[in-house]
Amino acid sequence: MAFYCCARLSNKSVMGTLTKFNTVIRTAQYAQSAAVPKITFKQYEEPKVEPYDDKNARLQRPMSPHLTIYKPQLTSLLSVTHRAAGMLLSGYITALGVGALVLPHDVAHYVTMIEGLNLSPATIFLAKAMLAAPFGYHFANGMRHLYWDTAKGLTIKEVYSTGYAMLAGAVAITIFLAAL
């Protein structure tokens, strides 16, 4: 009993060295392990969460169709046209800037060149209207966007009515600019 108690109180390695008392020790070890289960700790590893895109790329899942199937609505159409007009206007400014650097003659020369083409007034008006259209649209829709930034005019009814009003305003600005 005392020996058994010693086995419980001491640690196992001490027990292991007492090889003289093989059988007794083994039974004592067995008694110890039966009484006190050996506790081992594993290092905590965080569960590996695979990123969403990586997982889907690995599984090669298809993407559900979006642009090709979604119904074009006034909201999205006007918004994408606003972006396109903005890009065109940036293109104009870039062309103006780069042209001023690179082209050999000044603006008056090129204006005279266009006048020399002797186009009909209708064609000239149309060409000017096509050039002014992005500006008219972007300006009018820009006003609408600034109005929305004040968190006003955001009901769907208002969005649609201001949308149509904006289109009318854009046309008016375009015609005004083309007539200059």
Next chain:
Amino acid sequence: MNTARKDVCRLLRFYSGAPGAKPKKVQKTVDPRRTFKVYRFDGIITKAQPQMKNYDLDVSTCGKMVLDALIKIKDMDPTLAFRRSCREGICGSCAINLQGKNCLACITEIPPDKTITIYPIPHMYVIRDLVVDMTHFFNGYDSIRPYLIRHDRSKSLGKHQYAQSVEDNAKLVGLYECVLCACCSTSCPSYWWNGRRFLGPATLLHAYRWVVDSRDEDTEARLYDLKDDFAVFRCHTIMNCSLACPKGLTPHVYIALLKRLISKIDKKPRPSLETLKYASGNK
């Protein structure tokens, strides 16, 4: 003459998708034998390409809603897979793209068209047929901490009733009804292109819901977490979200108000009723 112009205007509004504008006189009687074109994808194991399958269905033999039609189609072709649960528009499982617009199949009537096209909600990875991977949508929702946070050092969370005035509770109307169906987020082109970092209208609606709740005290931290180029400000007020919402909510309005709160143009008002007024348990 005036009525003709009004009819044209009403039809224009209807076909442009503005809600609340139904044509009164144009009740075309369509033959109940319709063709359903459904997006089918048999899963990655089959190595097949997604394709559209046609199903001929007499809609007078099934219920009025698109979900009833889908269940009837599943009777014909049991391999069709789609999510559904409550059949009353409260669980948000059955979001699909119907005739080009996102909706909940269980509360959307079968439209009076000869051909009805059903796709899964746009720009999501497809698991099977109409079932898509919603993981990042829900991860985004979890990231805004959608629970009440009080700076309570006395660790008495849950022990007291939090008081809220009727006016402050009314601010949550239009915010708490969201069922996280993802119809709005997956109708937003900005979410299509920036879905990993832009939170999307559904999550932003809920972010606003927790910011504006008078009982929540973590407003500063919530607004600070949203103050980057992508989380909120990828919203370009395209407004596809509110046209798509099957519950009639308007995420774009709340996103605009949230943007004003983040940029400190507006401030969250103090609660009109002291939140811990009844904390001691007495009336």
